[in-house]
Amino acid sequence: MTIHKTIIMLLLTVLAFGAALAQEPYRVGTTAANFLEIGYGSAGVAMGDAYVSVANDLSAAYWNPAGLAFMEKSEAQFSIQPWLVDINTSYVGVGLVMPRVGTLALSITQVGYGDMDVTTIDMQEGTGENFNASDFAVGFSYARSLAQWFSFGATAKYVTSQIWHMNASAMALDLGVLVNTNFFSFSGKREDGMTIGMSISNYGTKMKYDGMDLTNPIDILPGEAGNYRDAAGQFKLEGWELPLIFRVGISLHPIATSQHRLTLAVDALHPNNNAESVNAGAQYAFTLPSTGTFYLRGGYKALAMPETEFGPTFGAGVFMRMMGNLGVKFDYAYRGIGVLGNTHCYTIGVLF
Numbered sequence: 001m002t003i004h005k006t007i008i009m010l011l012l013t014v015l016a017f018g019a020a021l022a023q024e025p026y027r028v029g030t031t032a033a034n035f036l037e038i039g040y041g042s043a044g045v046a047m048g049d050a051y052v053s054v055a056n057d058l059s060a061a062y063w064n065p066a067g068l069a070f071m072e073k074s075e076a077q078f079s080i081q082p083w084l085v086d087i088n089t090s091y092v093g094v095g096l097v098m099p100r101v102g103t104l105a106l107s108i109t110q111v112g113y114g115d116m117d118v119t120t121i122d123m124q125e126g127t128g129e130n131f132n133a134s135d136f137a138v139g140f141s142y143a144r145s146l147a148q149w150f151s152f153g154a155t156a157k158y159v160t161s162q163i164w165h166m167n168a169s170a171m172a173l174d175l176g177v178l179v180n181t182n183f184f185s186f187s188g189k190r191e192d193g194m195t196i197g198m199s200i201s202n203y204g205t206k207m208k209y210d211g212m213d214l215t216n217p218i219d220i221l222p223g224e225a226g227n228y229r230d231a232a233g234q235f236k237l238e239g240w241e242l243p244l245i246f247r248v249g250i251s252l253h254p255i256a257t258s259q260h261r262l263t264l265a266v267d268a269l270h271p272n273n274n275a276e277s278v279n280a281g282a283q284y285a286f287t288l289p290s291t292g293t294f295y296l297r298g299g300y301k302a303l304a305m306p307e308t309e310f311g312p313t314f315g316a317g318v319f320m321r322m323m324g325n326l327g328v329k330f331d332y333a334y335r336g337i338g339v340l341g342n343t344h345c346y347t348i349g350v351l352f
Contacts, residue, residue, distance in 0.1 A: 031273040032168065032207040032240035033159050035111040035135045040079055040091035042331035042347035046315020047281025048299020050265040052249040053178065053197030054283070058095045058349065061107040061141045064176035064199040064247070065153030068095055068103040068143035073327065079347040084340050088112045095141075102144030107155075111135040131164035139174070149180040149190055159207070159242065166211030172204030172242055184252050192256040198248045206239030244272040249279075261285040277305035281313070292320040292327075301335070309338030315345075327351035 041059025044051035051063045058077040060067030079091040093107035111134060118129040136159070143153030155174035160167065176199035185193035218233035249267035256262075267279040281299030288294075295317040302310040317331035333345040 027273050029273070030241070031243040033135060033137075033161055033170070033202075034243050034273075035089065035109070036137065036159070036202050037243050037245065037271070038081070038083065038089060040081065040089070040109060040345075041077075042079060042315055042333040042345045043283075043295070043297065043317060045081075045335055045345045046297035046299065046313055046317075046331070046333035047265060047283055048279045048301040048313045050249060050267040050279040050281035050299055052176070052199050052247040052267050053195045053251040054249075054263060054265050054281075055197075058093050058105060058107070059091075059347075060143075060153070061093055061095070061105050061139060061155055062091070062109075064178065064197050065105075065141045065143050065155045065174055066151045066176040066178040066197070066199070068105055068141055068153050069145040069151035070178070071095060071097050071103055073097060073325075073351040075349055075351050077347065077349040079345060081343060081345040083111070083343060084337065086114050088114075102142055103153075105139075105141040105143075105155075107139045107141065109135075109137040109139075133161075133163040135159075135161045141174075151178045152176070159204070161207060161209075163209070163213075164211075165213045166209045168207040168209040170205045170207045170242055172202045174199065174201045175203070176200070186254060187256045189256075192253045195251045196249075197251075199246075201245045201247070202242040203244055204242050206241055208239040209237050241272065246270040258289075259287050261287070275305050277301075277308070278303040290321065292318060294318050295331070297333070309340055311336045311338060317347075325352070 039045050039049050040062045044059055044063050055063040055067035056070040058075045074096045076094045081089045083089050089111045091109050093105055095103055095105035097103050113133040115130045115132050117126040118131055119126055137157050139155045139157035141155040143151060145151040153176050157172050159172055160169040179196045180190055181193045182190050183194040214235040217230035247267055247269055251263055251265040254262055263283040265281050270276050279301050284296045286294045297315040299313045301313060302308040313335045315333035319329040321327050329349045331347040335343045
């Protein structure tokens, strides 16, 4: 494909996305397991979730599994993100780089909603009982580079949700690709040129809740006397789709030297339960030879989305080289969510 054809295709994509942004939001609140939309990993969160073309660490299992193919070392990562109204979310994973095979990764996402009082119409102050709810997802990822400039990846995951005595589950698949190009390379090197990333997340089966909490006594003939009034009946719920997300993004490196590296990234999102939006972010990396790398990050989430509470994000991180070819990294992210408050994300990783 010639450069002219590539530019034309990019322009058509931008125009098509601009037309989509003019549409009103639709299907809001029509999906289950929406914890899959939160975003995990402090680096990506700090960049305003504009990470689909940037992710090259273990958190790529969430943002774009193709990024796992560019991991230089095996890694174990743990992230905790206290969410709104005392909800706690966490992400843990391990990825193994296997030469000539690819990268294999296992990731686990957990959300705990805490204990809540059981209330009824007759006892609105509480029955004295408590119940809890939680969400859980476990994913197995595989990624490989077919060339130095192209990689693909996939994540198969099992998603489950539990509310007191009810539960639901689903299977889902994430797919992604990364392409490194020579476009806009200020150093002349391909790895410093424009990177294009695309991913489809949470393509899978529907979630349908079932359990003993749906069983209630029913009088099938309330207007007639003499029938059995309290027959056991169970409500039958409908299945709900998972939050399907299509992401496409680009990243550039206007500064790319041995010590300084600036990354600018933009992602366009098309979800199945809301309007289209744009995420933008930046990352500055300062490297000290034989010591480590320091990061400063910032971004803005959900640009062009009407009536959103998301906004600016900030963060920082450090990667330290240790003896024995080991490495340790710490990352932090701050995210503002308007009237809902602020959230913080903390991530620690070990490279081996």
